[in-house]
Amino acid sequence: MKPAGPLWALGTMSGTSLDGVDAALVRTDGVRIIEFGATDYRPYKEKEREILRAALGRWPGEPGVEEAAEVVETAHAALLSGFAGGDVVGFHGQTLAHEPEFHRTHQAGSGAVLAEVLGMPVVWDFRSADLRLGGQGAPLAPYFHHACARWIGAEEPLAVLNLGGVANITWVDPDQDAPEAEGACIAFDTGPGNAPIDDLMRLRRGLPRDLDGALAAAGTADAAIVQRFLAHPYFYRVPPKSLDRSGFDWLVTAVAELPDADAAATLSACVAAAVGRGLEHFPRPPARLLVSGGGRHNATLMALLAREMPCPVEPVEAAGLNGDMLEAQAFGYLAVRVLRGLPTSGPATTGVAALVGGGQVSEPAKA
Secondary structure, three states: OOOOOOEEEEEEEEOOOOOEEEEEEEEEOOOOEEEEEEEEEEEOOHHHHHHHHHHOOOOOOOOOHHHHHHHHHHHHHHHHOOOOOOOEEEOOOEEEEEEHHHOEEEEEOOHHHHHHHHOOOEEEOOOHHHHHOOOOOOOOOHHHHHHHHHHOOOOOOEEEEEEOOEEEEEEEOOOOOOOOOOOOEEEEEEEEOOHHHHHHHHHHHOOOOOHHHHHHHOOOOOHHHHHHHHOOHHHHOOOOOOOOHHHHOHHHHHOOOOOHHHHHHHHHHHHHHHHHHHHHHOOOOOOOEEEEOHHHHOHHHHHHHHHHOOOOEEEHHHHOOOOOOHHHHHHHHHHHHHHOOOOOEOOOOOOOOOOEOOOEEEOOOOO
16 A cells, blocks of 8 residues: 555554553645644553553563553554544554664554554554664654654754653754655654653652642752763763663662652753753754653743753744644654655664664455
8 A cells, every 4th residue: 555645644652651642633645744633632541551560661472561452452442443534543552662772672552453443554563673674763753853844834953852751852954855865854862751750759749740840840959960860871872872761760769868859850950951962963953942742841841951952942832733742643644654665764863774664554354
């Protein structure tokens, strides 16, 4: 199936924050964004989160993985069945483990199961092909970020930062016609995002997050811990590079002796400092930094980012985009690229040796 014209693609995302499933329609020919459509969200229930959290770091066949996959498939089927008008689904699944240094990744959930339930083609397993060819398998949204930059009419290079459980950034030159063109995109995981802050809040306060960054705003960051964090070898690696959610789990232990507010302030400072450190890898400073993901609602984190960046820091809504749904839309866009045989990643975004089109396509059985 290699359609020549635009399709309505229904993209999904269930991020490392384990909050729930995002779904969004986007009309695209795999190059341009034609139109954005309906969106919806289905939160994971607490019991579902417990099952997913217990399976983090595990691989197919290990205890708890089958139960996690069932949670993912059930939640996605319930949400996606409420949409009308989609031609194809781009299904990311739930990342349980990601070890690019060993060329392996694990997203729970079967696209073949969803294809049968929904009765429509499902593109899934987007990362494996990239990893097999020596890439990091992440981040995968950069080509979509390039399309977004052109859709909003950007005339200068900009950066898009996704603040999910892990933070990733894309530097985009909208003057390049295609996202795979040399110099069009540079992307990498900057470091931890919301994950350590959320883990701290759950451990200390029994809360899912630091709402609006209020706790961090009341504290003072421990400069010694921030410096120790920035001395980690990850920050000396040249991108492309990517992280697993657990890559900086030691941070929560590092702030164990600090009062709650100081611990939250320290973790927030680490997240922002990692983004600032990433600036050295850009060809030139971006004209603006657009922030998507749950972290953009954290006023303290956004203020810390503004201090680190040489340009305005704004939520993506300032450019007419939907920060809650950007990654779901990205996988809808990528699904159409897969159907059209277009690359989904390349040397400048994942470090793969050559342009690669990831993803497998599952069709529902013929009646």
